[in-house]
Amino acid sequence: MTDQPPARRADAARNRQRILDAARAAFADLGPETSMAEVARRSGVGSATLYRNFATRHELLEALLVDEVDEVCAAASTVEGDTPADRLTTWLRRFFRYVTTKRPVVLGLLEHTDRTDPVFQSRGRMVAAGRPLLAAAQDAHQIADDLDLDQILDLVMAIAKITGTPQYRQPILDAALAGLRREPC
CATH class of the missing domain: 1.10.10 (Arc Repressor Mutant, subunit A)
Structure with missing residues (x-):
């Protein structure tokens, strides 16, 4: 049994x-x-x-956050693009959507928990999911070798926190992602 x-x-x-x-x-x-x-x-x-x-409301908020993290992590293995750099930037755009939409859920969770709660340990899962995409783009010499995924995710999160509309933030994200690419030799 x-x-x-x-x-x-x-x-x-x-x-x-x-x-x-x-x-x-x-x-x-x-x-x-x-x-x-x-x-x-x-x-x-x-x-x-x-x-x-x-x-409880807390259970609902946790489920929302975990569900979204699961989707972002899964997207890392199914993302499409012509080159490794294209696949990485497509996934980073998905991560950006996650960051910009999760804020109300995280604020709701913070009312009844602290940042040591296992729900807030999702960054490690994100890094593990995205690391192969970055490695492939760096191995193909399409993304600068001096950046790690934590730094890139911090950059994307900082852009997501900029005050303004999505239309205001989008060109900033586009410029940052273009800046990750290595110039062809």
């Missing part, structure tokens, strides 16, 4: 995903003060279904 929990029913899995999708949109629209009632309303499920999936 196994100790594994029973598989989630298909409708329960769909409800959970609807809740996560609605919560992601609600936090993006309303910020860290988004209520569980708003998430239930937007997802079209009753509050009992919401709380059956996520007993």
Whole structure:
């Protein structure tokens, strides 16, 4: 006999995903003060279904953050591009979207936890996922060898924190990513 929990029913899995999708949109629209009632309303499920999936607001916020980190990490192995540098910069753009959209979720989590919480240990996973992309681009002599992925992620995060609209930040990101490329010999 196994100790594994029973598989989630298909409708329960769909409800959970609807809740996560609605919560992601609600936090993006309303910020860290988004209520569980708003998430239930937007997802079209009753509050009992919401709380059956996520007993607390903290659990919901953790699930949102972990879900997004999983997606960014998975993207590192499936990203497309003509060259290793193209694949790296495409993934860095995905990381940028993650950074710019996770802020309300992180602020909500910080209300009830501290930065030592395992949820905040996601950077190590990101670095591990992106490191092969950087290594391939550096091995192909397309990205400067004197940068490591931590430095590049810090650069992308700094741009994401610039006050202004996405249209204001986008050319800054484009210029920074272009600056990572090594000049052809």
